[in-house]
Amino acid sequence: MDGARWLTPEQLRAWIRLEAVVELLPAVLDSQLQHDEQLTHFEYLVMAKLSESPEHTLRMTALAATTNSTLPRLSHVVSRLESRGFVERSPCPTDRRATNAHLTEAGWQKVVQTAPGHVETVRDYVIDRLTDEQVTQLDEIMQALLQKLDPENTLRRLP
Amino acid sequence: MDGARWLTPEQLRAWIRLEAVVELLPAVLDSQLQHDEQLTHFEYLVMAKLSESPEHTLRMTALAATTNSTLPRLSHVVSRLESRGFVERSPCPTDRRATNAHLTEAGWQKVVQTAPGHVETVRDYVIDRLTDEQVTQLDEIMQALLQKLDPENTLRRLP
DNA sequence: ATAAGTCTCTTGTCGAGACAACCTTTGCGT
């Protein structure tokens, strides 16, 4: 155990708590969305990002990037959403390799219907627990972490 | 979308970034441990908690609590660790319903061998990205969130 | 005693994501 730089008690405590939050928070978000709307957090995220895009449309690659996801994962999720009528696929006219994902009217309605409850959960579990100053601090801290975690939105894996 | 309290731009930005970190950080930790030691982050966490306990032993329920996990999940993971010789199960003498999970010598060696690389990853991706002041802020913020996420503070005394 | 209820843990099933293999299209070098 020696020979490695250890953590100070303060650092260790902060880390353990961050670890716990990172473990528990996704479960809470998933749980609310699953219970109220039969949606995964990630499924909601996909539709939310589409709803913010011009024409409610994005290429699969772009959608994968904004949702911090891989293409295979996204492809599966879009298939599910497509079978439920929330999203449509269409070949991209300018590049025949590419596929556009488009939010249907039903999908838009679903997002509109889902958003308030989701935001309320986010407020309840995160935002309302913090002072305005802490929200600012949180933003800065997460930004610092993302510079390493997600330098260019491109995650490469070495086998 | 109206009728619900929305988020201010500052709050929204902080949330989106927290969302990204919560999505990406577990993948990074898992990746390092999987690549270097063929361990899941959660498997490592289980063994680490055992290694910090007296006799390197904990009851399954207590272990589930300190790892923020459910009993079924833990049971499956312990089965895997047992088949790899890192953990042993034994019936609790005082309560025959209960099961004690015990870290074997091989398990202890595995933890000792794994810890430095894991800590280094934590430093690299989290601690070293932040000022001391930010570490303190992070600790306080996470503590605030855990009051809602984990009301029964699972860092209880060990039986 | 004993029956009901609770605690502790395990098992089986099912859905979701990681990873690899694959196919098609595009771009690039020569």
Added chain:
DNA sequence: ACGCAAAGGTTGTCTCGACAAGAGACTTAT
């Protein structure tokens, strides 16, 4: 033009975790 590598997506397989159901063991009330 042609051949090859890279980009864009999809599909199949396997593992892990969620959830529900179940089997023992302890507790309590009658």
